[in-house]
Amino acid sequence: MRKGLISVCLTTLALSATAPVFAEPTQADIDRGKELAYSRKDGNCLACHKMDDGKLTGNIGPELADMKARFPDRELLFKRIWDETQFNPMTVMPPFGRHMILSKQEINRIIDYLYTL
Amino acid sequence: MLKAKVILVALGAALAVPQALAGATPEEDRKETVEYFKQMFPDVPFEEFVNGQYALNEDRRKQWESMQDFPPYEFAVAEGQEMFETPFANGKTYASCFENGGIGIRQNYPYFDTEKNEVITLELAINRCREANGEEPLKWKKGAIASISAYMASTSQGKPINIKVPDDPDALAAYQDGKEFYYSRRGQLNFSCASCHVQNPGKWIRADFLSPALGQPANFPVHRSKWGELGTLHRRFAGCNNNVRAEPLPAQSEEYRNLEYFLTYMSNGLPVVGPATRP
Numbered sequence: 001m002r003k004g005l006i007s008v009c010l011t012t013l014a015l016s017a018t019a020p021v022f023a024e025p026t027q028a029d030i031d032r033g034k035e036l037a038y039s040r041k042d043g044n045c046l047a048c049h050k051m052d053d054g055k056l057t058g059n060i061g062p063e064l065a066d067m068k069a070r071f072p073d074r075e076l077l078f079k080r081i082w083d084e085t086q087f088n089p090m091t092v093m094p095p096f097g098r099h100m101i102l103s104k105q106e107i108n109r110i111i112d113y114l115y116t117l
Numbered sequence: 118m119l120k121a122k123v124i125l126v127a128l129g130a131a132l133a134v135p136q137a138l139a140g141a142t143p144e145e146d147r148k149e150t151v152e153y154f155k156q157m158f159p160d161v162p163f164e165e166f167v168n169g170q171y172a173l174n175e176d177r178r179k180q181w182e183s184m185q186d187f188p189p190y191e192f193a194v195a196e197g198q199e200m201f202e203t204p205f206a207n208g209k210t211y212a213s214c215f216e217n218g219g220i221g222i223r224q225n226y227p228y229f230d231t232e233k234n235e236v237i238t239l240e241l242a243i244n245r246c247r248e249a250n251g252e253e254p255l256k257w258k259k260g261a262i263a264s265i266s267a268y269m270a271s272t273s274q275g276k277p278i279n280i281k282v283p284d285d286p287d288a289l290a291a292y293q294d295g296k297e298f299y300y301s302r303r304g305q306l307n308f309s310c311a312s313c314h315v316q317n318p319g320k321w322i323r324a325d326f327l328s329p330a331l332g333q334p335a336n337f338p339v340h341r342s343k344w345g346e347l348g349t350l351h352r353r354f355a356g357c358n359n360n361v362r363a364e365p366l367p368a369q370s371e372e373y374r375n376l377e378y379f380l381t382y383m384s385n386g387l388p389v390v391g392p393a394t395r396p
Contacts, residue, residue: 047323056324060317085307092312099305 025112033113036106043102043110048093052117060092067114074111081107143282143292143382150383154331158319166332167390173319174326181394190267190340190392193347197268200261205250211265214246223273224389227378228281229288236291236374239266240349257368258352263338267347270338270391278335278389280382295379298372299330304363310376325396334381336393347392350377 025033037043038054046054051064071077080087082097096102102110140146154166158173165172171181201211201219212218216225226239237245240262244254255262282292299310311330313322318329337350344352351373355365366372 044323058321058323060320060322090316092308092316094306094308099307101305 025109025115029109029112030116031113033109033111036102037110037113042106043096045110064114065117067117071114074115077111077114078107081110143289146296147383147385150331153315154318154329158329163386164388166329167335167384167387168393169328169332169336169395170326172332173329177326177396184394188340188392189394190347193264193340194267194271194392197261197264197266200265201268205247205252207250209250211243211246214242214249219269220272221276223270223391224276224278225280227374227381229283229285229291229378231283231285231288234287235371236378238351238369238374238377239269240351241369241374243269257349258355259344259346259348263347263349263352266349267338267392270389273389275388275390277386278381278384280378280385282378282382291375292379292382294372295375295377298376299379304358304361306361308361310357330380330383332384332387334377335384335387335389336391336395338392340392340394342394342396 034052035042037045037051040047045051045064046057048058048060049062049064050057050059067077071080081102083095084091084093085095085098094101097104097107140149151163154161155163161172168178168181171178204210212220216222223239226242227236229235230237240257243262243265244257247254255265282288302309302312313327314330314333318327320327334350337353338347339350339353340347349368351368354373354376355368358365
């Protein structure tokens with residue numbers, strides 16, 4: 001499992017190193033983003049956000065829908081997932097990047113997925 | 118991973134006390150807390166806050182009420198009573214260590230001992246009583262200590278919580294320390310106790326329903342379905358710390374005792390309802 005995860009990460013790393021930063025994501029990128037968003041030990045977005053086909057979602061944060069329209073600036077969305085406390089000091093959203101919950105690549109895959117919602 | 122957790126505990130001390138709980142004295146804090154939750158849940162009567170999520174969610178309440186005919190902690194309470202009444206090897210009993218023989222006193226715990234300069238919780242007093250009588254201390258979080266504590270709480274059913282912060286700088290410091298703990302973000306997930314139980318009670322975090330800070334300690338020790346048994350308040354504190362990926366502190370550590378002191382003071386005037394059940 002861990003080995004599989006590492007190889008997935010390495011693949012992601014290799015891909016993002018060669019491709020332009022915001023290249024059109026592949027279906028594999030989007031699938032990986034959804035996996036990370038739903039996984040309890042990674043993004044665990046469903047803990048607080050209603051989204052997509054997620055079951056038993058929490059309602060602390062807003063529903064994640066129309067993401068491209070609501071967050072047209074991809075870099076800004078990245079920064080808010082990296083550390084939302086910089087934008088709203090009272091937020092309870094974990095600073096996913098700053099606290100090393102997700103890597104840059106992982107956040108980028110999640111954004112690839114979020115932009116399909 | 119574990120290492121990252123420890124580092125983050127050290128870093129995660131950013132304190133954010135919402136305006137709602139920034140009183141100058143414990144009593145001001147308490148009044149503001151009551152007022153804050155009253156505004157948040159105007160339809161919930163004050164005394165109902167001891168029932169946590171069952172005061173706020175009708176479905177959860179119905180499930181809970183259906184459990185009340187045969188509460189899952191009954192056996193543990195009977196066992197606790199037996200242990201409480203069984204003499205130690207020296208012939209004395211727990212009753213000899215407590216005011217009023219230990220009956221109907223739960224509402225006064227924890228208290229600040231101005232001679233020892235520390236917060237004394239009920240569980241700490243139980244184990245110190247054992248040691249004073251030549252017995253081995255019990256494990257802190259579950260089992261016999263939870264059963265004895267549950268029996269003692271059951272003799273205080275309905276009595277209003279009556280925690281005092283004496284006019285003593287050390288007592289006030291212990292209270293403040295507990296308050297700071299409650300509002301300090303910690304762990305990799307960067308949550309304070311207040312993130313969930315002051316800012317977001319009544320909301321769902323995945324399939325868990327968040328209870329309000331007010332009334333929380335009134336129902337301990339608690340039988341959680343998740344545990345399948347009774348556990349003490351400090352067991353729950355450690356569980357919450359784990360949930361936010363912070364290193365849990367030892368049960369009955371000074372930090373957790375101070376936290377219990379602050380948290381229970383906030384519930385002054387609410388009735389003791391422990392032991393109780395939670396999901």
